[in-house]
Amino acid sequence: MIVVFEQGADKSRVDHVVTLIREMGLREHVIVGTERTVVACIGDERKMDIERVENVPGVEKVMPVLAPYKMASREVKKDRSVVPMGGTLGASAGGKKIALIAGPCSVEDRVKLLEVAHAVKEAGATALRGGAFKPRTSPYAFQGMGEKGLEILAEAREQTGLAVVTEVMSIEQVPLVAKYADVFQVGARNMQNYNLLWAVGEQKKTVLLKRGLSATLEEFMLAAEYVMSRGNSNVILCERGIRTFESYCRNTLPLAIVPEVHRISHLPIIVDPSQGTGHAHLVPDMCRASVACGADGLIIECHSDPEHALTDGAQSITPQGLKSLMVSLRKIAAAVDRDI
Amino acid sequence: MIVVFEQGADKSRVDHVVTLIREMGLREHVIVGTERTVVACIGDERKMDIERVENVPGVEKVMPVLAPYKMASREVKKDRSVVPMGGTLGASAGGKKIALIAGPCSVEDRVKLLEVAHAVKEAGATALRGGAFKPRTSPYAFQGMGEKGLEILAEAREQTGLAVVTEVMSIEQVPLVAKYADVFQVGARNMQNYNLLWAVGEQKKTVLLKRGLSATLEEFMLAAEYVMSRGNSNVILCERGIRTFESYCRNTLPLAIVPEVHRISHLPIIVDPSQGTGHAHLVPDMCRASVACGADGLIIECHSDPEHALTDGAQSITPQGLKSLMVSLRKIAAAVDRDI
Amino acid sequence: MIVVFEQGADKSRVDHVVTLIREMGLREHVIVGTERTVVACIGDERKMDIERVENVPGVEKVMPVLAPYKMASREVKKDRSVVPMGGTLGASAGGKKIALIAGPCSVEDRVKLLEVAHAVKEAGATALRGGAFKPRTSPYAFQGMGEKGLEILAEAREQTGLAVVTEVMSIEQVPLVAKYADVFQVGARNMQNYNLLWAVGEQKKTVLLKRGLSATLEEFMLAAEYVMSRGNSNVILCERGIRTFESYCRNTLPLAIVPEVHRISHLPIIVDPSQGTGHAHLVPDMCRASVACGADGLIIECHSDPEHALTDGAQSITPQGLKSLMVSLRKIAAAVDRDI
């Protein structure tokens, strides 16, 4: 942590900060520059309360040196984590094989779900996505089938061996979702629902954590840290687009986060090009781009009849479209020494 | 709802959309323009599934005409709502009197909390803020005193008559918080935690709903609608800053939302200049600006010893600072025909 | 400047950075922490090439300590600058009196311009705004009257004594605009048109510099520094809204910049609530908020017949509206110890 003082700050202010630093069990290094005095702290600054130092009169700014997360950091674990997803097809994220998770936005009908599950498996998916509890912007919109939807997902796993990935929206739903699903998805709107993060951190199943619409990378890593700090290290990060001024797409999909996460963390990161763009016609190209830049997986909305989908049909591609997309994805994966 | 077709879209596409519109119980109006065909829907488009229409091949875009919220809209209630806050000092938001809610970011110590409560009351506040459950970006940071903090807040109300405003972070906390608090605060990170919104909508106390960091105004209104749709109309909206590229402040405080909410809704809107800027030195001027543009209240972090505050000291002003701020706030309130 | 090394960075990397620092005429201070090595530079870091240091393998990040601007900084001039604007009414920005600049978006008609000029003067304005050269998003839109418009503005000054503020869009226009105008406005889209900044820095008239739509505060100050570094210190900063995800307004108006500029700079800052919101119905409240938070002036689009305005009528208020707005502005100005 580096403390920068205002020009001409009184020596007593500096002494006060030094006292604070020592109180917190760190050591200080005072540097009197030509224009400013700067104090560097030595020790584990994560123990320090930055705001307390920021409040000292005469302090201009405080700049952290260390990242505030630990368990999610690559500094504590150099090797990339391979996170298992369940099912009987060996689904996992983080290894050489790129995970393909596909399925409808929400579960709407047993027959259709089973049909799409078989179709995405045939196209190459190892996991099935589908919402039984749906976070909807409007209270008047379809909110999901609930437990009935979970049962249908479990039946699809039985028939296909696909791992089941589904969203959990609140703590009360955790036991219910655990009964049926293999992977708990925490949605973008709940990325900083800390009580929910703790709850999924206290159970054993893998957590697929979606980035919040305006979450910084540091906040995203700290959300993973919330889960991991309760004992569950099986976290898969998922980029699903951020909110910007852009209007030709529902969200802006910032793919540079993929190599950046690989640089700072051992956790796998997958991409959701369906939510990340909001338009089916942009999905195939963004799938290709994601694989090309090193994504550990894709989660794709796929619906056999997008026009009649009750939620997010606009961003769904058909199983047929997925199958033909796989042709180029396999070549691109090979180009970056991966399989899909 | 207006459906715009692609240039040269086939008539069969248009007919298909017309069928969909009729299926949903609306009537259509087909307009064949020089470059495009456009179909206007007549009836309550809130019943329609926009995405289903967006998915029809040949549809370029679909533009909603009506706002998707109803109970929060000014169209259903022309008069501004005056929302009571509790306590014995007549605290409320939305009337001629501007609500002043002040207190520490989090409850940290009984003696200090009681001291600051008396001080803010003396300065003119009618409600006391203070967190017992604190949403923190890092799992390693101080998370609040929990029930012990709530007890202290209730004791402060007993002594001062101030209404108690405090955050609820999850459904399980609702009964506990209800036992002690007057107003449930739903924080920015939980603005789209829909299960929580329903839970606070099903109880009777007033809800102070903070805008999410990247929530659009429509999403903000729909979050209020979630609460109201469960029977609780006592909602106070709170602008607390949005996330942008700006870096001299923690958040960007967009005050134009105040007159805009007054135009489209009957609900009161207050401003949080402490969270909204992140720096104590910007708070007084932003309080003045908020009152000048018509805010129905202010919620201000106030701490007798900001330097030692465990959370958010950087954005706290002292009770003394608050008192001197009130001098100009009273004059500005008078200039816009309000009291504070 | 603080150089932070990666965990476990080789000593040879640190030595290399030390050599670079000395080559640039600064001194270094090496701090070996428990997790990282950090090097602090002593001397005027503005001379240093940060990117060169960032490129050294093993360097994690480089954090500047000093602001990169000087002439615009409050550190070189503690007193606030009062910048004259011309005309015969004593127009200026930065003193106790708040500058009121009003007029149409663009000059469209001699008779109407003269009429509105008299009206805004009567309402209390000391300067007249009006575009003769208009930057338009579309090449097919009305681009302004050019020199003819400038002549009309000058005639209005003759009749009223109002200072004339008008936009200059390119270097070639500088002599022409100088012939008629009192204040050169550099628009938001040209805030980083450095050749234009130099050109207006080399002449003597006051420059009203609008913030770019996505310019950081530092970039804004550096744009002022471009002008000042060529000899012209008469710069008025103008906040006119930034681009964010918000859609109920054309731009998001971040008023906290007003007190922040006063903290870091001696230059005056005014606010443009017309461009800053894009809607006439939001303008009066944002004028009030601007004055309340300390703005040194307002620049307002005012049109006697907004509905027929060729540009930006949507954000124009009428002279009558301006006059009634002044009643509350005067009271608010008095509350913050200013006049208008």
Added chain:
Amino acid sequence: MIVVFEQGADKSRVDHVVTLIREMGLREHVIVGTERTVVACIGDERKMDIERVENVPGVEKVMPVLAPYKMASREVKKDRSVVPMGGTLGASAGGKKIALIAGPCSVEDRVKLLEVAHAVKEAGATALRGGAFKPRTSPYAFQGMGEKGLEILAEAREQTGLAVVTEVMSIEQVPLVAKYADVFQVGARNMQNYNLLWAVGEQKKTVLLKRGLSATLEEFMLAAEYVMSRGNSNVILCERGIRTFESYCRNTLPLAIVPEVHRISHLPIIVDPSQGTGHAHLVPDMCRASVACGADGLIIECHSDPEHALTDGAQSITPQGLKSLMVSLRKIAAAVDRDI
């Protein structure tokens, strides 16, 4: 254009809008809905002044139906344009072959420039980038070598056959740059410097137009339209990252714009992953992603000694790095039926 009226808007307001529509040579279609009245305009709405209609009291909002650009639109030209770039290697953008433009951020030294030119040619580039006039945020930073730099670039073309791509910052520089360069680059900060756009539209050489940091896609297309409307159709669009709240990268690179531009326009679009991320370690993966999603070219900063580069070394890769990057780029290009 669709005009939506406020609830309960007076019939006289509707009649007035109808009059305006007819005055502008269009026809109207009035639809009286259950909650609102809506008027659709028939004819070329680009002739209409939207703001004039927005200003009519009682109008809630006006929604355009048609895109405001024409020459850049795919509706006027279905086939993709192949834009020549000059040099003797057949450089062009928009065809099956992906353009590779590489070179240093700025020209700094004759020997080094010639060296890097030969190296990038060998790696597969057909065009050389390098700035002789550099837009710099600070007036105190290196501003480029000017004409001397242009001479060196021309010498490099002579030796290698590479097309020369270089930035033009102001109208005065146009003849000078035209003397030496093959392609005029208009930088992100000048994307809405309309006078400059006209000037490059009036000469014959190809224009590489970079997207502004906060330009919408529509504004970007309209900037291209500015150039094309003056007779120069040889425009190459370039995505170089936008400004968002993200801080791990200098800019956020939104690749979904590539397929979207291909959908709406016939112009080629290339990507600048160097500016688009700001960090050399993110460049290779973003190059791979760009090619995978269909980019018509890449413009990459490449420097033989990035650590000593006077500008933007942090985002430069070495010629050696470029060469090894090409191995995977060729495979990815083949996967999407392109060459590089």
